[in-house]
Amino acid sequence: MSATATKASPALTAQPSIAKTDRQPAAGNASPHGPVPALYETILVERRERVGLITLNRPRSLNALNTVLSREVVAALRAFDADANVGAVVIAGSPRAFAAGADIAEMADKTLAELQTNDVFAAWQGVQAITKPIIAAVSGYALGGGCELAMMCDFIIAADDAHFGQPEIKLGILPGIGGTQRLTRSVGKALAMDLILTGRSINAAEAKASGLVARVVPAAELLQTALEAAHTIAGYNAPAVRMAKEAVNRAHEVSLAEGLLHERRLFQAAFATDGQKEGMHAFLSKRAPVFRHR
Known part of the structure; x- marks a missing residue:
């Protein structure tokens, strides 16, 4: 204030x-x-x-x-x-x-x-x-x-x-x-x-x-x-960045059990993004990922 x-x-x-x-x-x-x-x-x-x-x-x-x-x-x-x-x-x-x-x-x-x-x-x-x-x-x-x-x-x-x-x-x-x-x-x-x-x-x-x-x-x-x-x-996968921010902020608002459940759901949701496929396949291919932020 x-x-x-x-x-x-x-x-x-x-x-x-x-x-x-x-x-x-x-x-x-x-x-x-x-x-x-x-x-x-x-x-x-x-x-x-x-x-x-x-x-x-x-x-x-x-x-x-x-x-x-x-x-x-x-x-x-x-x-x-x-x-x-x-x-x-x-x-x-x-x-x-x-x-x-x-x-x-x-x-x-x-x-x-x-x-x-x-x-x-x-x-x-x-x-x-x-x-x-x-x-x-x-x-x-x-x-x-x-x-x-x-x-x-x-x-x-x-x-x-x-x-x-x-x-x-x-x-x-x-x-x-x-x-x-x-x-x-x-x-x-x-x-x-x-x-x-x-x-x-x-x-x-x-x-x-x-x-x-x-x-x-x-x-x-x-x-x-x-x-x-x-x-x-x-430069990172934009949906994952948003989810990570949301998960950390939730830690201040709910119990540990609720926070862990919310984190797990967001983790799972990240697998519905193009960035998850690109990031993991780039890692396996030993190349830098190219995220399209969707």
Whole structure:
């Protein structure tokens, strides 16, 4: 949910060298490399071969998450999910901040009735419906809503300068788009309670040790590492990739017995795909498989 956001932390003032505007059109063509032909106000969207790339683009507010950004991120994810030419997606921020939190200026004067009538965070529920893998490439600050957005992704690759936290308690509130639930599942109750109740943050090394982050790499290598991981995933049999994601996510929701049964059914279903035949026969023939993603 919210975090240190637009006005919450004087220490997170945007650098003058960053672009002056939040409004950036994604112009171009639909080639395998290049921007996606759509107009977005708060994000940049492009496709690199079979990988979709979404870059948060509110530099003056350190990518604070507002309503427009949430809707645009979900819309771009849905478009990539429906695109047969995309097999995985990377969400990135800027070198200084993946996202420093939710936009406090947008929420400060909201009332209980307003939030119940018009849930400003409802759009984020669309992320969990995406069937293709999503990788968060996190550098700099991932606080509050920024940390929650990273945790919505299937796994996080962090730069060695990244910091994660849920400091909403300092604003008189608590996380509201998954922080209490996803953080607890990722790092366990003790550390989740510590971070949420004290509002402190942890660095990339601590996040890796706690299980929040899958990999930590030098900041200069972050985007390339995330794109390479996404390219690897996107090269595999797409139905099997979707099934694997579904099976792992189910582990958080059901008992072990139910999860094992669901996994077995998905394993069996993979044998109805062209990719299973291609992958296994390629292995037996000692050649690289050529998946047609069906």
